[in-house]
Each structure stands twice: as C-alpha cells, then as structure tokens.
Amino acid sequence: MSHETTRTGGAGEREQLVAGIEQNRQELAKTVQALAAKVDVPKRVRGSAARMRERAREKVTASLGRAEENIPEPARQAADAAGRRPALVYGAAGLCAAAALLALSRRKRS
DSSP states (O other), X not given: OOHHHHHHHXXXXXXXXXXXXXXXXXXXXXHHHHHHHHHOHHHHHHXXXXXXXXXXXXXXXXXXXXXXXXXXXXXXXXXXXXHHOHXXXXXXXXXXXXXXXXXXXXXXXX
C-alpha cells in the first residue's frame, strides 16, 4: 500500500465518518428532545389540563343542546314571554313572595 493510496482512500473514509457522526448527532438531538419533553412534567400537566377543559366544554355544549331540544313548547313560550316582559315576571314573583310572607306571619299568630 503506497502513501498516495492511503491519502485518497482516507479522504473518502473521512467524509463517510463525518457524515456518520453528523447523522448520529441529529439522532441524538431528537432523542434528547423527546426525553426532555417526557421529563417536562409541568408542560405535560398543562397540556393534559387543556385537553380535559376542552372535553368538558364539548360535553357541556352537547348537554345544553340536548336540554334545549327537550324543553316542552309551553315552557319555551313562557320563557319567551318572560324575556319580552321582565317587569311582569318580577311583579308576579314579588306578589308570590308577599303572599308567602303573609301566610307565614298568619301561621305564627295562630
């Protein structure tokens, strides 16, 4: 083996080694990032909490939709009427409260 052959063969081998080292570095960097993500507990907890909040919102929205669908028509009409005339609703509630207080006070006297 001559000195020239070693130099020529060495350059190709060197490039392969450098390329292999670079590939190993990239793979190691990915592995380190993956491990760091697994070890970052607060970040994982925040992510899990965010997913749980989103699921809860979806369930509440779905439940409200089902509840709205199951409201009987007379109740819907009463709610609509109450929304258009809140003073009437407040007046009726006040009368009911006054009647209840009057009934309680008469009961205590007897």
